[in-house]
Amino acid sequence: MRAGSLDRRIVLQRFTETRDEYNEPVLAWATLATRWASYEPIRDGEKFSASETAASLSARFVIRHSSAVADLNPKDRLTFESVVHQILNVKPIGRREGIEITTAARAD
Template structure:
C-alpha cells in the first residue's frame, strides 16, 4: 500500500462492558484503541422504507495498514460519524486490512 493514499484519519474503538442495566443488558463504554491513517472509499448507499419513515445508510470501505486485532465487534469514527464494522479482510500478506462499515444517513 502506498502511503500517499492513506490520507484520512480514523479512530478504532472497542466496547468494554461496564455493568448491567435494570433489564440485564450489558452497559457498554466505547474506548479508543488506535487512531490510524486510512484510505476511505464510498461503496453504495441504501435507502429503505420502514415503519412509515425512510431510513438510509452509508456504506464505506476503509483500508488501513495491517492490524490483526480489528473485528466486527469494533467500530470506527470517521469525520465525526460512528461507523459500524460489518466485515474485515486481510489484503495481501499482512499488508492491508480492509474494513467495510455502515453508518446511518443523517
C-alpha cells in the same frame, strides 16, 4: 500500499467494561487505535422499514496492518469525520500488509 492513499484519519473503537470507584460496571466505547486510512464510498441509499425512512452510507476503508488492530472484528466500530460506522466485514490484505474494513453508517 502507497502512503499517499492513506489520507483520512479514522478512530477504531471497542466496546469495553470497566469498573468505577464503587466497583460498578461501566460500559463504554474505548479507543483501540487511531490510524491513517484510504476511504472509498461504496453506495448510499434509503431503506424503508417500520414506516421510517433511514438514509445509509456504505464505505470501504483500508489501513496498514499492525498488532493493535489485528483482531479487529464486526463487534468493534469505526469513527470517521464525526460519523460512527458499524463494521460489517474485516478482510486481511496480503500477508500482514493491510486490512480492508467495510462499514455502514446512518447518513441522517
